[in-house]
Amino acid sequence: MIVANVVGARPNFMKIAPIHRRMLGSKKLKPLLIHTGQHYDEKMSKAFFEDLQLPEPDIYLGVGSGSHARQTAEVMIRIEQFVEEKKPDLMIVVGDVNSTPAAALAAVKMGVPVAHVEAGLRSFDRTMPEEINRIVTDAISDLLFVSEPSGVENLKREGVADDKIYFVGNVMIDSLVEHLQKAAELTVLEEMKVEPGRYALITLHRPSNVDNQEVLQQIFYALDEIQQQLPIVFPMHPRTRKMIAAFGMEKRVAGMSNLRIVEPLAYLPFLRLMSCAKVVLTDSGGIQEETTYLKIPCLTMRKNTERPITVTMGTNRLVGMNPEDILRGFSEAMNGFAAKAEVPPLWDGRASQRIVETIERLF
Numbered sequence: 290m291i292v293a294n295v296v297g298a299r300p301n302f303m304k305i306a307p308i309h310r311r312m313l314g315s316k317k318l319k320p321l322l323i324h325t326g327q328h329y330d331e332k333m334s335k336a337f338f339e340d341l342q343l344p345e346p347d348i349y350l351g352v353g354s355g356s357h358a359r360q361t362a363e364v365m366i367r368i369e370q371f372v373e374e375k376k377p378d379l380m381i382v383v384g385d386v387n388s389t390p391a392a393a394l395a396a397v398k399m400g401v402p403v404a405h406v407e408a409g410l411r412s413f414d415r416t417m418p419e420e421i422n423r424i425v426t427d428a429i430s431d432l433l434f435v436s437e438p439s440g441v442e443n444l445k446r447e448g449v450a451d452d453k454i455y456f457v458g459n460v461m462i463d464s465l466v467e468h469l470q471k472a473a474e475l476t477v478l479e480e481m482k483v484e485p486g487r488y489a490l491i492t493l494h495r496p497s498n499v500d501n502q503e504v505l506q507q508i509f510y511a512l513d514e515i516q517q518q519l520p521i522v523f524p525m526h527p528r529t530r531k532m533i534a535a536f537g538m539e540k541r542v543a544g545m546s547n548l549r550i551v552e553p554l555a556y557l558p559f560l561r562l563m564s565c566a567k568v569v570l571t572d573s574g575g576i577q578e579e580t581t582y583l584k585i586p587c588l589t590m591r592k593n594t595e596r597p598i599t600v601t602m603g604t605n606r607l608v609g610m611n612p613e614d615i616l617r618g619f620s621e622a623m624n625g626f627a628a629k630a631e632v633p634p635l636w637d638g639r640a641s642q643r644i645v646e647t648i649e650r651l652f
């Protein structure tokens with residue numbers, strides 16, 4: 290049977306990689322890798338394919354950037370054409386980026402069943418584009434593969450039938466477990482001139498943080514204070530770079546001598562930097578999970594999280610965007626608040642195996 294594995298943006302690649310690879314070794318399944326092209330920069334896309342040893346996509350749809358409606362619509366049109374030509378028996382979508390509900394919607398309307406990996410996560414904040422993407426995708430998917438217990442509860446509350454829900458664990462952790470050793474061979478710490486356990490790592494790209502001048506300035510106020518105590522490595526998303534320029538903040542940012550801004554990093558160097566950091570600051574989703582597995586304190590600059598287990602069991606703290614709260618979180622991280630954290634259930638490197646075995650059994 291033909292399985293279409295769809296990816297679009299950076300956080301999708303490490304989720305599909307272990308699933309796709311396992312399917313390539315299956316006698317029953319013939320996987321096709323479809324890249325929508327939502328992320329297209331070499332550093333946002335190709336570098337990840339190389340680090341994750343993903344083969345070249347079988348089909349590249351080249352949708353590129355655009356407004357939400359345009360991007361979603363382009364993915365739908367091109368996925369529809371792909372389905373018409375290749376007639377897959379199942380489509381797998383991962384995560385919560387615009388490509389996810391777009392591909393799912395085009396497929397189900399053509400009678401192709403859809404499996405959603407990382408289903409059921411909810412921030413309960415409908416101003417987040419990702420929350421809408423999660424709700425829509427889950428509502429139309431036939432199989433829901435869930436990474437943490439809250440996802441099962443959320444789906445049941447929304448009326449999803451029990452026999453569609455599979456708690457399989459976290460595929461992103463599969464990739465992490467598989468690549469940690471290889472990442473340890475890199476010299477990225479030396480290149481960034483930082484020492485293990487003696488730097489902070491930050492990522493920041495969410496529109497609600499970087500498209501708002503006041504919020505972005507507040508965050509940089511906190512970063513200014515932090516970099517006076519600890520060097521910060523900041524691989525910067527293209528959107529964030531663009532907004533710093535648009536708000537005329539370049540000079541102020543350049544004046545922070547202990548803040549090292551670099552281009553977005555590939556998977557392995559980022560993994561290496563994350564695993565050796567004293568603390569990670571982020572507004573990403575997946576990094577909250579990766580730091581929990583690595584037992585590195587994580588300060589999430591958001592008001593909510595769709596991944597509550599990282600807070601209740603793991604090393605994550607929601608600090609919001611207010612400088613005082615960020616700085617309080619930072620000093621608590623320096624004092625070791627994350628020492629008692631645990632790894633959530635089924636984050637054991639075998640989630641993709643459970644997914645592929647379930648699909649082989651059901652189809």
Ligand code: UD1
Nearest residue numbers: 298299300327328329330333354355386387418419527528
């Ligand atoms: C997308 C996801 C977000 C995820 C993030 C990871 C949605 C709604 N959002 O956000 O959940 O956390 O990816 O990075 O799907 N750009 C480039 N080069 C690229 C891609 C984007 O320069 O390869 C720039 C463009 O100016 C583009 C902007 O970044 O307009 C935003 O890209 P887009 O894919 O719309 O969303 P992200 O902010 O990357």
